[in-house]
Amino acid sequence: MKTQTCEFGFLAAPDSGSHPAVVMIHDVWGLKEHTRDIATRLAGEGFRVLALDLYRGMSNVKIENPGPWIQGLSDPDIVADLHAAAAFMRDRPDTAGHAVGLTGFCMGGMYALLAACEGDESAFAAVAPFYGMLSYDHGLMQADGGLDPAKKPRDPIAAAGDLHCPVLAFFGAEDPYITLDDIAALEEKFEGVSHPHECVTYEGAGHAFMNDTYPDAYRDDAAKDAWGRLVAFLGQHLSG
DSSP states (O other), rough: OOOEEEESSEEESSOOOOOOOEEOOOOOOOSSSHHHHHHHHHHHHEEEEEEOOTTTTTTOOOOOOHHHHHHOOOOOHHHHHHHHHHHHHHHHHTTTTEEEEHHHHHHHHHHHHTTTSSSSSSOOOOEEEOOOOOOOOSSSGOTTTOOOOTTTOOOHHHHGGGOOOOOEEEETTTTTTSSSHHHHHHHHHTTTOOOOEEEEEETTOTTTTTTTTOOOOOOOHHHHHHHHHHHHHHHHHOOO
């Protein structure tokens, strides 16, 4: 296994050969060791993974409250950054002949779903968001006075009708930030698209159920099942 830092973040890859590429988006807290660990695990499954650092161009990042922080980020700017990361991976000789996938967690899952519906339709061949917020009307995304429409033009539910590629989305049934009604609304919007789509919801799991550094949130059975589904999904859609 090879790992290194690069201009976009952290790269993890098998030792040699050409492999499908995956861009991975961290949660609100940034590119931490847990995200690097997941990227390395996915590289062990035969993918060349870029764990993108969304905050790399920002100075003095200090997140005291995740809700207002996410609310203040520009969705169009981040989606454009994700497409730039996809182009970076697509242009590498060690991913020649393969497509690029996208996955993300929490805030990263939200942006993964938005990137699957907006911008360059050829950027990603498959997208797998984990417990990304779906609605801007409640939970972490609700703001007194509303959100800046320039930074938050539409939420993932509203965007879902423009899906560009296959999507496999994972949720916990007990997530306080993503209601079952949100998931049902997302599935309803997906009914009108031509690309394959599936939402998997785990009973007994809540937000961050994949994060084994949070013992109160981590759910081993859900995490193992989701991992197997993720690897199979990416393998199906990214191989050249």
